[in-house]
Amino acid sequence: MVITKTMAHNHNHQINSGRIAGAASSSSSFGNLKRVVGMPLAVVLFSIIFFFKIPSCFSQLTRLEHQVKDDGSLSLLVVGDWGRRGHFNQTIVASQMGRIGKELDIDFVVSTGDNFYDDGLKGPHDPAFEESFTEVYTADSLQKPWYTILGNHDYRGKIVVGHHAIRSAGHHGDTEELIQHLLPILKANNVDLYVNGHDHCLEHISSHDSPIQYLTSGAGSKAWRGDTKKYDERVMKFFYDGQGFMSMQLTNANVEVLFHDVLGQVLHRWKVSKDLHSSM
Template structure:
């Protein structure tokens, strides 16, 4: 029997082993275009899309979070929104302690109670989220607690006329690794910062290149351009911005600076939109950079609405009272504020 088994193995041509090995390698090798998880979200029957954008909010309703949430509910009903985007720093000051942290319900479920906000929330992580159990926010367990919640590191929402690319920007920032200022960060999933950033850029670039959507929107927590407290994020200017410019991205939406803001890109049609005013704001400090490209800045609480059709976009900034502060009207190939 032993002899028969040996004979059977030796009878297999060496090329077959190589073919099997090659197939295994191809199956295991990551395909960058497929690594980003995709979620399909239909448009309205008329082909339009509307959603709200809010960031830096999770404070158990304090610092006007509840007031902002109330106005989001009112505007959300008027616009019949399809979903909500959170630009990160979802739970202050140090993220969640775990999947069973009561702050999830106290800062999310019990605050955003309006009927119009009972839609899917697509969220990214911010630097404050990484100070806690970042894995908890990504866990399906939270989706069982509140079905609206969907938070991943990087992913894509395919909403037919628009593709929205969510990017995990916190690992891009070197100072969180080298000068944590007494804070601890949950880097369990970031084995190599350089490799993580490289793969994130490759995944995004591949997905953007393949996109045929009318509108391309990229969402991250950190600003690329800002005159607010934090200002520009140098790593994103160097590594992420060229990819957006090369792939005709229309809007980059972020939080991080606790304000509402619109800055144009001097080298492309990209519009930088900050919506990080979901709770604590009024920083009171403004940087001198980007002043000539600044279109709007509000140092206070609020949120942003986005309405899209195949050819046109209308983006409105609202304050804590639900008053429209600024409107950006954009058409394909032309961006202008009124």
């Protein structure tokens, strides 16, 4: 698998086994990614989106290679809004992530943002990094690359991962700027899944005007806000206000998404076994 990641103002990092490594930059574009037919390859495209610079968000990419499993599959966990020094059940969620990660033999972890509360890291030696990350996500199965930026994963389909929700019934609700500026781009590029954090909940919202599924995984620690917004029941497939995380298994033609609570129990399962949008 080829993993592609952008760098913007040196704020994007790969977290791997307790270390942060900045990404270098190279030239590429969203529309130039090609799937190699018949080869067990997948493409992961990570990029930061700023509301005021959305059209240029797919430039300056760095490529990392990651081989898929022998059966052509790829497994990962998704968690967001977690960095609270183990409080608000962060350590319990991390423990269950370790268990599920071992069962799925995950390849990497995607973080949907808000990684260090309340004001981020103050420098390279800030103890919050150890207290909120290294000392919390200790399971062997989690000692894999952690990607913390917006992404597009190509598995005969496309996934975009960002921090703010496009559609959400949680505390922050829909993000009008993303609906206006980003959603048309996702539709034009036949994106299948948009994954985000920001709202401290787990949710699955479908779409009545496109195949896009909106998946929120922002419940890595503090949750239970209790201010759920009313939402169209025709598209609201699942909502949970408590802590947890999401797991995902991908093959060339299938995707299965599971939402887990703080004890690792499956709360909601969504699977599609058809050919998704063809690769770019």
